[in-house]
Amino acid sequence: xxxxxxxxxxxxxxxxxxxxxxxxxxxxxxxxxxxxxxxxxxxxxxxxxxxxxxxxxxxxxxxxxxxxxxxxxxxxxxxxxxxxxxxxxxxxxxxxxxxxxxxxxxxxxxxxxxxxxxxxxxxxxxxxxxxxxxxxxxxxxxxxxxxxxxxxxxxxxxxxxxxxxxxxxxxxxxxxxxxxxxxxxxxxxxxxxxxxxxxxxxxxxxxxxxxxxxxxxxxxxxxxxxxxxxxxxxxxxxxxxxxxxxxxxxxxxxxxxxxxxxxxxxxxxxxxxxxxxxxxxxxxxxxxxxxxxxxxxxxxxxxxxxxxxxxxxxxxxxxxxxxxxxxxxxxxxxxxxxxxxxxxxxxxxxxxxxxxxxxxxxxxxxxxxxxxxxxxxxxxxxxxxxxxxxxxxxxxxxxxxxxxx
Numbered sequence: 248x249x250x251x252x253x254x255x256x257x258x259x260x261x262x263x264x265x266x267x268x269x270x271x272x273x274x275x276x277x278x279x280x281x282x283x284x285x286x287x288x289x290x291x292x293x294x295x296x297x298x299x300x301x302x303x304x305x306x307x308x309x310x311x312x313x314x315x316x317x318x319x320x321x322x323x324x325x326x327x328x329x330x331x332x333x334x335x336x337x338x339x340x341x342x343x344x345x346x347x348x349x350x351x352x353x354x355x356x357x358x359x360x361x362x363x364x365x366x367x368x369x370x371x372x373x374x375x376x377x378x379x380x381x382x383x384x385x386x387x388x389x390x391x392x393x394x395x396x397x398x399x400x401x402x403x404x405x406x407x408x409x410x411x412x413x414x415x416x417x418x419x420x421x422x423x424x425x426x427x428x429x430x431x432x433x434x435x436x437x438x439x440x441x442x443x444x445x446x447x448x449x450x451x452x453x454x455x456x457x458x459x460x461x462x463x464x465x466x467x468x469x470x471x472x473x474x475x476x477x478x479x480x481x482x483x484x485x486x487x488x489x490x491x492x493x494x495x496x497x498x499x500x501x502x503x504x505x506x507x508x509x510x511x512x513x514x515x516x517x518x519x520x521x522x523x524x525x526x527x528x529x530x531x532x533x534x535x536x537x538x539x540x541x542x543x544x545x546x547x548x549x550x551x552x553x554x555x556x557x558x559x560x561x562x563x564x565x566x567x568x569x570x571x572x573x574x575x576x577x578x579x580x581x582x583x584x585x586x587x588x589x590x591x592x593x594x595x596x597x598x599x600x601x602x603x604x605x606x607x608x609x610x611x612x613x614x615x616x617x618x619x620x621x622x623x624x625x626x627x628x629x630x631x632x633x634x635x636x637x638x639x640x641x642x643x644x645x646x647x648x649x650x651x652x
Contacts (some may be wrong), residue, residue, distance in 0.1 A: 249650075250652065251398065251650035251651065251652055252650075254398065255398065255627075255648075258356045258357070258398075258627070259627055259628055261356070262286055263284055263285065263286040264284070264285050264286070264356045264357060264624060264627070264628075265282065265283070265284055265297075265354065265355050265356050265357075266282075266283050266285055266355075266356060266357045266358075266359055266620040266623055266624060267280060267281065267282050267283070267341060267355055267357070267358045267359065267397075267620065268280075268281040268283060268359045268616040268617050268618065268619040268620030268621075268623070269281075269337060269341075269358065269359065269360045269361055269616060269619065270361050270615040270616040270618075270619060271333075271337075271361065271362070271363045271386070272364075272439050272440055272615070273316075273317075273364060273439065273440030273441065273466055273516065273517055274439065274440050274465060274466070274469055274481070274581060275304060275309050275312055275313065275316070276301065276303065276304065276480070276581070277301045277302050277303040277304045278301065278302045278304070278337055278340050279299070279300075279301050279612065279613060279615065279616040280298075280299065280300055280301070280302065280340065280341060280344045280616065281296060281298070281299045281613045281616035281617050281620060282296075282297045282298040282299070282344075282348065282350075282355075283295065283296055283297065283617055283620040283621075284297055285620060285621065285624045288624060288625060288628045288629045288630060289424065289625075289629060289630050289632055290424065290427075290451075290632075292424045292425060292621065292624065294425055294609075294617065294620075294621065296608070296609055296610060296613055296617060298344070298348050299610055299612070299613040299616070300344055300347075301612065302340045302343070302344070308336070311325075311329060311332075312329065312333075312363060312365070315329060315365050316365050316366075316517075317365065317366060317367075317516065317517045317518050317521070318366075321365070321366075326365065326385065329365075329385055330385040330386065330387050331387055331390055333362070333363050333385055333386035333387075334386045334387035334388065334389070334390030334391050334394070335390050335394055337360065337386055337391055338390060338391045338393075338394025338395050339394065341358065341391070341395050341397075342394070342395060352395050352396045352397050353396070355395075355397050356397075356398070357397065357398050357399070357400060357620075357623050357624075357627070358391055358392070358395065358397050358398070358399040358400070358623075359399075359400050359401075359403075359619040359620045359622060359623030359646070360386060360388055360391055360399055360400070360401040360619070361384065361401075361403065361615075361616075361619050362384030362385055362386040362388075362401055362402065363384060363385055363386050364382065364383070364384050364516070365383055365384070365385055366382070366383045366518065367382045367383075367414065367415065367514070367515075367516035367518055368380070368381045368382065368518065369381075369382075369413040369414070369415075369513075369514050369515075370413075371413070371506070371509065371513065371514075372506075372515060372516075372518060372519055379408070380408045380412070380413045380414060381408065381414075382404050382405075382408065382413075382414035382415065384401075384402065384404060386401070387401075388400070388401030388402060388647060388649035389649045391649065392649040392650060392651040393651055393652075395651070396651045396652075397651060398648065398649070398650060398651060399648075399649040399651075400622075400623040400626055400627075400646040400647065400648055400649075401646065401647060401649060402646065402647045403417060403619065403622055403645040403646045404417065404645070405645075405647075406643055406644075406645040406646070407641065407643070407645055410641035410643045411638065411639070411641050412639050412640065412641050413512075413513070413514040413639060414514065415443075415460065415514040415516075416437075416443040416445075416458045416459065416460055416512075416514060417458070417618065417622065417645070418435065418437060418443060418444075418445045418458045418615075418618055419445050419456055419457060419458030419512075419634070419640060420618075420621070420622060420625070420632075420645075421617070421618035421619075421621040421622060422435045422445035422447060422456075422458065422618075423445070423447060423453060423456050423632070423634075424621055424625070424632075425607075425609075425617075425621060426445075426447060426577070426604075426607060427447045427451050427456075428447070428449075428451075429449065429450070429451050430449050431449050431575055432446075432447070432448060432449045432568070432573075432574045432575065433446075433447040433574060433575050433576075433577060434446060434447075434564060434567075434574045434575070434576045434577070434599075435447065435577050435579070435604070436560065436576050436577065436578055436579070436580075437464075437578075437579045437580040437614065437615065438464040438465065438556070438560070438578065438579075438580040438581065438582025438583055438585075438588070439464050439465065439580040439581060439582065439615070440463075440464055440465055440466035440469070440516075440517060441460050441462070441463060441464050441466060441515060441516055441517075441520070442460070442461050442462055442463065442464035442556060442559065442560050442580075442582065443458060443459060443460045443461060444458065444459065444461065444560075444563070444564070444576075445457070445458040446458075446567055453632055453633055453634050453635065454633065454634060454635030455635070456634060456640070457511060457512050457639070457640055458512060458640075459511040459512035459513055459514075459563070460512075460513055460514045460515050460516075461507075461559050461560055461563040462504075462506070462507055462515065462520065462555075462556065462559030462560070462563075463520040463552075463555065463556050463559070464556055464580065464581075464582045465481065465556070465580075465581055465582050465585070466516075466517045466520055466521070467520050467521065467522070467524070467525060467552050467555070467556070468481065468482060468488070468549060468552045468553060468556070468585075469481045469482075470517070470521060470522050471522065471525065471545075471548060471549060471552060472487070472549070474522060475545050476545075481581075482549055482585075484584075484585075484586060485549075485553060485585050485586055485587035485588070487545070487546050487549050488546065488549040488550045488552075488553045488587050489550070489587055490546040490550075491543075491544055491545075491546030491547040491548070491549055491550035491551075492547050492550055493547075493550050493551050493554045494532075494534055494541070494543055494547055494548075494550075494551050496532040496533065496534055496541070497528060497529060497532045497534045497543065497548070497551045498551050498554055498555055498558070499532065500527075500528035500529070500531045500532035500534070501524075501525070501528045501551070501552075501555045502555065502558070502559070503528065503531065504519065504520075504524070506519060507559055507562075511563075511566075511567075512638075512639040512640065513639075525548075525552070529543075550587070553585065553587050553588050553591070554591060556582065556588055557588050557589075557591035557592050557595065558591070558595070560592060561591075561592060561595035561596055564576070564596060564599070565596075571598055573598035573599055573600075574599055574600075575599070575600045575602060576592075576596070576599050576600065576601050576602070577602050577603060577604050577606065577607060578601060578602070578603045578604070578611060579603065579604045579609075579611035579612070579614040579615070580611070580612075580614075580615075581612075583603060583611060589601070622644075622645055622646060623646055625644045625645075626644045626645065626646045626648075629644050
Protein backbone atom coordinates (compact mmCIF):
# COMPACT_ATOMS: atom_id res chain seq x y z
CA UNK A 248 0.00 0.00 0.00
CA UNK A 249 1.16 3.55 -0.73
CA UNK A 250 2.73 4.85 2.51
CA UNK A 251 0.70 8.06 2.35
CA UNK A 252 -2.56 6.13 2.39
CA UNK A 253 -1.20 3.84 5.07
CA UNK A 254 -0.71 6.94 7.24
CA UNK A 255 -4.22 8.17 6.41
CA UNK A 256 -5.73 4.88 7.55
CA UNK A 257 -3.66 4.96 10.72
CA UNK A 258 -4.63 8.49 11.70
CA UNK A 259 -8.31 7.78 11.02
CA UNK A 260 -8.17 5.12 13.74
CA UNK A 261 -6.35 7.35 16.24
CA UNK A 262 -8.38 8.48 19.27
CA UNK A 263 -7.03 12.02 18.86
CA UNK A 264 -5.55 13.85 15.88
CA UNK A 265 -3.19 16.83 15.83
CA UNK A 266 -4.44 19.13 13.08
CA UNK A 267 -3.08 22.51 12.04
CA UNK A 268 -5.80 24.86 10.80
CA UNK A 269 -4.80 27.75 8.53
CA UNK A 270 -6.75 30.89 7.72
CA UNK A 271 -5.80 33.91 5.61
CA UNK A 272 -8.68 36.35 5.28
CA UNK A 273 -9.58 39.20 2.98
CA UNK A 274 -7.87 41.71 5.30
CA UNK A 275 -4.51 40.19 4.21
CA UNK A 276 -3.03 40.77 7.67
CA UNK A 277 -1.24 37.45 7.70
CA UNK A 278 -1.64 33.71 8.20
CA UNK A 279 -3.47 32.40 11.27
CA UNK A 280 -1.98 29.07 12.40
CA UNK A 281 -3.93 27.05 14.99
CA UNK A 282 -2.63 23.75 16.35
CA UNK A 283 -5.59 21.71 17.53
CA UNK A 284 -5.99 18.36 19.25
CA UNK A 285 -9.29 16.91 18.04
CA UNK A 286 -11.02 13.72 19.05
CA UNK A 287 -14.39 12.34 18.10
CA UNK A 288 -16.53 13.65 15.27
CA UNK A 289 -19.93 15.16 14.65
CA UNK A 290 -21.77 16.23 17.78
CA UNK A 291 -19.22 14.33 19.89
CA UNK A 292 -16.26 16.41 18.66
CA UNK A 293 -13.92 17.74 21.31
CA UNK A 294 -11.25 20.35 20.49
CA UNK A 295 -8.29 21.67 22.44
CA UNK A 296 -6.44 24.68 21.04
CA UNK A 297 -2.82 23.90 21.86
CA UNK A 298 -1.00 26.72 20.09
CA UNK A 299 -1.92 29.75 18.02
CA UNK A 300 -0.09 32.52 16.24
CA UNK A 301 -0.62 34.94 13.40
CA UNK A 302 2.35 35.35 11.07
CA UNK A 303 2.20 38.79 9.47
CA UNK A 304 2.63 39.29 5.74
CA UNK A 305 5.31 41.61 4.41
CA UNK A 306 4.21 44.76 2.62
CA UNK A 307 5.72 43.39 -0.60
CA UNK A 308 3.70 40.17 -0.31
CA UNK A 309 0.50 42.10 0.44
CA UNK A 310 1.07 44.17 -2.69
CA UNK A 311 1.50 41.03 -4.78
CA UNK A 312 -1.73 39.52 -3.49
CA UNK A 313 -3.64 42.79 -3.88
CA UNK A 314 -2.58 42.93 -7.55
CA UNK A 315 -4.89 39.95 -8.22
CA UNK A 316 -7.35 40.23 -5.32
CA UNK A 317 -10.99 40.86 -6.21
CA UNK A 318 -10.01 42.16 -9.68
CA UNK A 319 -11.72 41.20 -12.91
CA UNK A 320 -8.68 42.43 -14.83
CA UNK A 321 -6.16 40.36 -12.84
CA UNK A 322 -3.02 39.21 -14.67
CA UNK A 323 -3.57 35.49 -15.33
CA UNK A 324 0.15 34.74 -15.16
CA UNK A 325 0.33 36.36 -11.71
CA UNK A 326 -2.67 34.31 -10.54
CA UNK A 327 -0.83 31.17 -11.64
CA UNK A 328 2.43 32.20 -10.00
CA UNK A 329 0.84 33.32 -6.75
CA UNK A 330 -1.09 30.06 -6.42
CA UNK A 331 2.24 28.27 -6.05
CA UNK A 332 4.06 31.07 -4.16
CA UNK A 333 1.39 31.35 -1.46
CA UNK A 334 1.51 27.59 -0.94
CA UNK A 335 5.29 27.71 -0.52
CA UNK A 336 5.19 30.73 1.82
CA UNK A 337 2.47 29.15 3.96
CA UNK A 338 4.54 25.96 4.11
CA UNK A 339 7.56 27.91 5.38
CA UNK A 340 5.41 29.70 7.98
CA UNK A 341 4.11 26.37 9.28
CA UNK A 342 7.62 24.94 9.62
CA UNK A 343 8.78 28.05 11.48
CA UNK A 344 5.78 27.83 13.83
CA UNK A 345 6.45 24.16 14.54
CA UNK A 346 10.07 24.94 15.33
CA UNK A 347 8.98 27.71 17.70
CA UNK A 348 6.57 25.30 19.43
CA UNK A 349 9.24 22.60 19.78
CA UNK A 350 7.50 20.23 17.37
CA UNK A 351 8.50 18.35 14.22
CA UNK A 352 6.44 17.85 11.04
CA UNK A 353 6.08 14.14 11.83
CA UNK A 354 4.27 15.11 15.06
CA UNK A 355 1.40 16.60 13.03
CA UNK A 356 -1.30 14.46 11.44
CA UNK A 357 -2.96 16.90 9.05
CA UNK A 358 -2.81 20.48 7.78
CA UNK A 359 -6.17 22.07 6.97
CA UNK A 360 -5.63 25.04 4.63
CA UNK A 361 -8.30 27.53 3.67
CA UNK A 362 -6.03 29.26 1.14
CA UNK A 363 -6.25 32.88 0.07
CA UNK A 364 -9.52 33.99 -1.50
CA UNK A 365 -8.85 36.14 -4.55
CA UNK A 366 -12.34 36.18 -6.04
CA UNK A 367 -15.80 35.22 -4.84
CA UNK A 368 -18.56 35.07 -7.46
CA UNK A 369 -21.90 33.63 -6.34
CA UNK A 370 -24.59 33.82 -9.01
CA UNK A 371 -26.45 36.37 -6.88
CA UNK A 372 -23.46 38.69 -7.32
CA UNK A 373 -22.21 38.04 -10.87
CA UNK A 374 -25.74 37.88 -12.37
CA UNK A 375 -24.61 36.08 -15.54
CA UNK A 376 -27.24 33.68 -16.95
CA UNK A 377 -25.97 30.15 -17.47
CA UNK A 378 -23.03 30.48 -15.07
CA UNK A 379 -22.91 28.78 -11.64
CA UNK A 380 -21.80 29.95 -8.23
CA UNK A 381 -18.02 30.14 -8.13
CA UNK A 382 -15.15 31.06 -5.83
CA UNK A 383 -11.37 30.86 -6.03
CA UNK A 384 -8.87 30.32 -3.22
CA UNK A 385 -5.19 29.99 -4.11
CA UNK A 386 -2.22 28.65 -2.18
CA UNK A 387 -1.80 25.17 -3.64
CA UNK A 388 -2.28 22.31 -1.18
CA UNK A 389 0.24 20.08 -2.95
CA UNK A 390 2.95 22.68 -2.39
CA UNK A 391 2.11 22.88 1.32
CA UNK A 392 2.12 19.07 1.62
CA UNK A 393 5.43 18.60 -0.15
CA UNK A 394 7.08 21.57 1.58
CA UNK A 395 6.13 20.39 5.07
CA UNK A 396 5.91 16.63 4.56
CA UNK A 397 2.42 16.72 6.13
CA UNK A 398 -0.80 15.48 4.50
CA UNK A 399 -2.81 18.58 3.59
CA UNK A 400 -6.55 19.04 3.11
CA UNK A 401 -7.48 22.21 1.22
CA UNK A 402 -9.92 23.79 -1.23
CA UNK A 403 -12.92 23.28 1.08
CA UNK A 404 -15.27 25.70 -0.63
CA UNK A 405 -15.50 23.93 -3.99
CA UNK A 406 -17.42 20.94 -2.59
CA UNK A 407 -19.88 23.31 -0.94
CA UNK A 408 -20.57 24.91 -4.32
CA UNK A 409 -20.73 21.56 -6.12
CA UNK A 410 -23.38 20.41 -3.64
CA UNK A 411 -25.56 23.49 -4.19
CA UNK A 412 -24.12 26.06 -1.79
CA UNK A 413 -22.40 29.36 -2.55
CA UNK A 414 -19.03 28.37 -1.10
CA UNK A 415 -19.53 30.57 1.96
CA UNK A 416 -19.92 30.99 4.78
CA UNK A 417 -18.69 27.63 6.04
CA UNK A 418 -18.80 28.52 9.73
CA UNK A 419 -22.17 26.76 10.09
CA UNK A 420 -20.45 23.38 10.11
CA UNK A 421 -17.73 24.06 12.67
CA UNK A 422 -19.97 26.24 14.82
CA UNK A 423 -22.60 23.52 15.09
CA UNK A 424 -20.00 20.84 15.90
CA UNK A 425 -18.28 22.80 18.64
CA UNK A 426 -20.43 25.64 19.94
CA UNK A 427 -24.04 24.39 20.08
CA UNK A 428 -25.57 24.28 23.56
CA UNK A 429 -28.96 22.93 24.47
CA UNK A 430 -31.12 25.56 26.13
CA UNK A 431 -29.36 28.63 24.71
CA UNK A 432 -30.04 30.46 21.44
CA UNK A 433 -26.60 31.46 20.21
CA UNK A 434 -25.32 33.74 17.48
CA UNK A 435 -21.69 33.14 16.56
CA UNK A 436 -20.83 36.52 15.05
CA UNK A 437 -17.57 36.82 13.14
CA UNK A 438 -16.63 40.32 12.03
CA UNK A 439 -13.81 39.90 9.55
CA UNK A 440 -13.55 41.63 6.20
CA UNK A 441 -17.14 40.51 5.76
CA UNK A 442 -19.48 40.08 8.72
CA UNK A 443 -21.20 36.72 9.05
CA UNK A 444 -22.99 34.81 11.75
CA UNK A 445 -24.20 31.32 12.53
CA UNK A 446 -27.53 30.79 14.31
CA UNK A 447 -27.43 27.88 16.77
CA UNK A 448 -30.92 27.12 18.12
CA UNK A 449 -31.47 26.20 21.75
CA UNK A 450 -32.99 22.84 20.79
CA UNK A 451 -29.78 21.75 18.94
CA UNK A 452 -31.80 20.87 15.83
CA UNK A 453 -29.23 20.84 12.99
CA UNK A 454 -32.01 21.42 10.45
CA UNK A 455 -32.60 24.89 11.94
CA UNK A 456 -28.92 25.90 11.96
CA UNK A 457 -27.78 28.33 9.30
CA UNK A 458 -24.84 30.57 8.61
CA UNK A 459 -24.96 33.69 6.48
CA UNK A 460 -22.96 36.70 5.40
CA UNK A 461 -24.77 39.90 6.31
CA UNK A 462 -22.61 42.62 4.76
CA UNK A 463 -19.30 44.42 5.24
CA UNK A 464 -17.35 44.02 8.45
CA UNK A 465 -13.94 45.67 8.22
CA UNK A 466 -13.36 45.56 4.48
CA UNK A 467 -14.63 49.01 3.44
CA UNK A 468 -13.09 50.74 6.46
CA UNK A 469 -9.75 49.06 5.84
CA UNK A 470 -9.80 49.87 2.12
CA UNK A 471 -10.59 53.52 2.86
CA UNK A 472 -7.80 53.84 5.42
CA UNK A 473 -5.26 52.23 3.08
CA UNK A 474 -6.29 54.58 0.25
CA UNK A 475 -6.23 57.78 2.31
CA UNK A 476 -3.68 57.36 5.12
CA UNK A 477 -0.16 56.49 3.99
CA UNK A 478 1.38 53.60 5.87
CA UNK A 479 -1.82 52.67 7.73
CA UNK A 480 -3.63 49.38 7.15
CA UNK A 481 -6.63 49.91 9.43
CA UNK A 482 -8.12 52.35 11.92
CA UNK A 483 -6.68 51.02 15.19
CA UNK A 484 -9.13 51.36 18.08
CA UNK A 485 -11.34 53.47 15.76
CA UNK A 486 -9.25 56.53 16.61
CA UNK A 487 -9.93 58.15 13.23
CA UNK A 488 -13.63 57.26 13.12
CA UNK A 489 -14.17 58.55 16.65
CA UNK A 490 -13.02 61.98 15.45
CA UNK A 491 -15.79 62.04 12.86
CA UNK A 492 -19.59 62.12 12.79
CA UNK A 493 -22.03 59.71 11.17
CA UNK A 494 -23.67 61.25 8.11
CA UNK A 495 -27.22 59.90 7.87
CA UNK A 496 -27.59 60.67 4.16
CA UNK A 497 -24.49 58.66 3.28
CA UNK A 498 -25.48 55.91 5.72
CA UNK A 499 -28.84 55.53 3.99
CA UNK A 500 -27.11 55.51 0.61
CA UNK A 501 -24.81 52.70 1.76
CA UNK A 502 -27.85 50.65 2.80
CA UNK A 503 -29.36 50.68 -0.70
CA UNK A 504 -27.78 47.46 -2.00
CA UNK A 505 -30.39 44.78 -2.87
CA UNK A 506 -28.09 42.22 -1.24
CA UNK A 507 -28.89 43.62 2.19
CA UNK A 508 -32.60 42.76 1.80
CA UNK A 509 -32.05 39.30 0.30
CA UNK A 510 -33.07 36.26 2.33
CA UNK A 511 -30.74 34.05 4.38
CA UNK A 512 -28.40 32.33 3.80
CA UNK A 513 -26.44 34.53 1.39
CA UNK A 514 -22.83 35.37 0.69
CA UNK A 515 -20.86 38.36 -0.52
CA UNK A 516 -17.38 39.85 -0.52
CA UNK A 517 -15.19 42.84 -1.42
CA UNK A 518 -16.31 42.28 -5.01
CA UNK A 519 -19.46 44.19 -3.96
CA UNK A 520 -18.51 46.14 -0.84
CA UNK A 521 -15.55 48.24 -1.90
CA UNK A 522 -14.50 51.84 -2.55
CA UNK A 523 -16.44 51.90 -5.82
CA UNK A 524 -19.57 51.02 -3.84
CA UNK A 525 -18.75 53.85 -1.41
CA UNK A 526 -18.33 56.34 -4.25
CA UNK A 527 -21.69 55.38 -5.75
CA UNK A 528 -23.34 55.83 -2.35
CA UNK A 529 -21.68 59.25 -2.01
CA UNK A 530 -22.90 60.26 -5.44
CA UNK A 531 -26.44 59.09 -4.68
CA UNK A 532 -26.53 60.84 -1.32
CA UNK A 533 -24.94 64.11 -2.43
CA UNK A 534 -21.93 63.68 -0.15
CA UNK A 535 -19.15 63.28 -2.70
CA UNK A 536 -17.90 66.82 -2.19
CA UNK A 537 -18.59 68.03 -5.73
CA UNK A 538 -19.89 71.53 -6.33
CA UNK A 539 -23.17 71.98 -4.49
CA UNK A 540 -22.85 68.78 -2.46
CA UNK A 541 -21.92 68.08 1.16
CA UNK A 542 -18.24 67.82 1.93
CA UNK A 543 -17.37 65.10 4.45
CA UNK A 544 -14.06 64.69 6.18
CA UNK A 545 -12.27 61.36 5.98
CA UNK A 546 -13.10 60.88 9.65
CA UNK A 547 -16.83 61.46 8.94
CA UNK A 548 -16.69 58.82 6.19
CA UNK A 549 -15.00 56.32 8.49
CA UNK A 550 -17.52 56.98 11.25
CA UNK A 551 -20.31 56.35 8.74
CA UNK A 552 -18.71 53.18 7.39
CA UNK A 553 -18.41 51.88 10.96
CA UNK A 554 -22.09 52.64 11.57
CA UNK A 555 -22.97 50.90 8.30
CA UNK A 556 -21.16 47.71 9.33
CA UNK A 557 -22.85 47.73 12.74
CA UNK A 558 -26.32 48.45 11.37
CA UNK A 559 -26.34 45.64 8.80
CA UNK A 560 -25.46 43.21 11.62
CA UNK A 561 -28.15 44.64 13.91
CA UNK A 562 -30.79 44.45 11.22
CA UNK A 563 -29.84 40.88 10.31
CA UNK A 564 -30.05 39.70 13.93
CA UNK A 565 -33.44 41.38 14.32
CA UNK A 566 -34.69 39.60 11.20
CA UNK A 567 -33.91 36.33 12.95
CA UNK A 568 -35.15 37.13 16.46
CA UNK A 569 -37.43 40.17 16.16
CA UNK A 570 -37.04 43.69 17.52
CA UNK A 571 -36.64 42.39 21.06
CA UNK A 572 -33.77 40.14 19.97
CA UNK A 573 -32.18 38.56 23.06
CA UNK A 574 -29.74 35.90 21.90
CA UNK A 575 -26.30 35.34 23.37
CA UNK A 576 -23.87 36.75 20.78
CA UNK A 577 -20.34 35.38 20.77
CA UNK A 578 -17.91 37.68 18.96
CA UNK A 579 -14.83 36.77 16.94
CA UNK A 580 -12.79 38.34 14.14
CA UNK A 581 -10.87 41.59 13.90
CA UNK A 582 -14.00 43.75 14.06
CA UNK A 583 -14.62 42.76 17.67
CA UNK A 584 -11.59 44.92 18.54
CA UNK A 585 -13.24 48.02 17.01
CA UNK A 586 -14.82 49.73 20.03
CA UNK A 587 -16.93 52.15 17.99
CA UNK A 588 -18.51 49.32 16.00
CA UNK A 589 -19.18 47.15 19.05
CA UNK A 590 -20.64 50.06 21.04
CA UNK A 591 -23.18 50.65 18.27
CA UNK A 592 -23.99 46.93 18.17
CA UNK A 593 -24.76 46.91 21.88
CA UNK A 594 -26.95 50.02 21.63
CA UNK A 595 -28.84 48.51 18.70
CA UNK A 596 -29.36 45.15 20.41
CA UNK A 597 -29.91 46.14 24.05
CA UNK A 598 -31.54 42.83 25.04
CA UNK A 599 -28.73 40.69 23.62
CA UNK A 600 -25.85 39.45 25.73
CA UNK A 601 -22.41 39.98 24.18
CA UNK A 602 -19.51 37.63 24.92
CA UNK A 603 -16.59 36.32 22.90
CA UNK A 604 -15.54 32.81 21.94
CA UNK A 605 -12.89 33.16 24.65
CA UNK A 606 -15.79 32.43 27.01
CA UNK A 607 -16.20 29.09 25.21
CA UNK A 608 -12.52 28.16 25.33
CA UNK A 609 -11.45 29.32 21.85
CA UNK A 610 -9.32 32.39 21.22
CA UNK A 611 -11.59 34.57 19.04
CA UNK A 612 -8.69 35.45 16.74
CA UNK A 613 -8.09 31.72 16.19
CA UNK A 614 -11.71 30.74 15.59
CA UNK A 615 -11.67 30.58 11.80
CA UNK A 616 -8.41 28.63 11.67
CA UNK A 617 -9.89 26.17 14.21
CA UNK A 618 -12.96 25.90 11.98
CA UNK A 619 -10.90 24.49 9.13
CA UNK A 620 -9.20 22.03 11.44
CA UNK A 621 -12.69 20.83 12.43
CA UNK A 622 -13.74 20.55 8.78
CA UNK A 623 -10.64 18.48 8.00
CA UNK A 624 -11.40 16.18 10.91
CA UNK A 625 -14.91 15.65 9.53
CA UNK A 626 -13.44 14.89 6.09
CA UNK A 627 -11.42 12.10 7.67
CA UNK A 628 -13.72 10.59 10.29
CA UNK A 629 -17.05 12.43 10.18
CA UNK A 630 -20.40 10.77 9.73
CA UNK A 631 -23.63 12.19 8.36
CA UNK A 632 -25.10 15.34 9.88
CA UNK A 633 -28.47 16.30 8.45
CA UNK A 634 -28.79 20.05 8.03
CA UNK A 635 -32.28 19.63 6.62
CA UNK A 636 -31.53 19.72 2.90
CA UNK A 637 -32.03 23.49 2.81
CA UNK A 638 -30.70 25.59 -0.02
CA UNK A 639 -27.24 26.87 0.80
CA UNK A 640 -26.58 24.38 3.61
CA UNK A 641 -25.68 21.05 1.97
CA UNK A 642 -25.06 18.13 4.32
CA UNK A 643 -21.55 17.29 3.16
CA UNK A 644 -17.91 16.94 4.12
CA UNK A 645 -15.40 19.11 2.28
CA UNK A 646 -11.79 19.35 1.19
CA UNK A 647 -9.28 17.79 -1.21
CA UNK A 648 -6.41 15.66 0.06
CA UNK A 649 -2.82 16.39 -1.00
CA UNK A 650 -0.20 13.75 -0.24
CA UNK A 651 3.38 14.80 0.51
CA UNK A 652 5.26 12.02 -1.34
